[in-house]
Amino acid sequence: MSNHVVSVTEKLVQPILDEMNLELVDVEYKKEGSNWYLRVFIDKPGGVDIEECGQVSEQLSEKLDDEDPIEIPYFLEVSSPGAERPLKTQKDFEKYVGEYVYMKLYEPVDGEKEFEGTLVSFKNETAVVEIKIKTRKKQLEVPYNKIAKANLAVTFN
Known part of the structure; x- marks a missing residue:
């Protein structure tokens, strides 16, 4: 289930990021305590600011509502990977x-x-x-x- 959510999220967020010249670093969907979190990490040379994270979050949230790949309540977080950015590729x-x-x-x-x-x-x-x-x-x-x-x-x- 979580792999499906991650791949759908990657597919939905990529066009938004392309339009804003941002890079997708990572997507994770995991349970912490009793809550589920869908986290999207974005970046660009020089780093992303809170406004860019907000814009991506807003647009992605609309697309996720349309597609509805997640049946249970969850929190969407869009942020930069920070100083300890993962190296994935x-x-x-x-x-x-x-x-x-x-x-x-x-x-x-x-x-x-x-x-x-x-x-x-x-x-x-x-x-x-x-x-x-x-x-x-x-x-x-x-x-x-x-x-x-x-x-x-x-x-x-």
């Missing part, structure tokens, strides 16, 4: 080379399954991440298909 990885990232893998690479480091490159479906272990630096080559979760991370130097 290969395009995201290419775009954020040089940034500090957090990654969790399906299986370990060089004994590492969860780590933070600098995304050095992304080529041929492989991310190269430089991590620090105590005082030494180590580069991990991580195949894209082994990445369970990745997002930009906030670093405190």
Whole structure:
């Protein structure tokens, strides 16, 4: 059910975002406590503002009312992904080379399954991440298909 809601929402929101020159980062539909939330994360270079989120929310809400893919009450939230933006697609990885990232893998690479480091490159479906272990630096080559979760991370130097 939730996959259907996500795909219908992606289909409905994309034309709105195209018209406003915004990018769809992610859609999630999940239950928290007794409430269901449909969250749409949008972005653009320089970030989105509250007005843009409001416009997308208003237009998407109308389209969702017309299509009515969700039978139960839910809350619609449209926001920017914030500082810890998820990296979902290969395009995201290419775009954020040089940034500090957090990654969790399906299986370990060089004994590492969860780590933070600098995304050095992304080529041929492989991310190269430089991590620090105590005082030494180590580069991990991580195949894209082994990445369970990745997002930009906030670093405190």
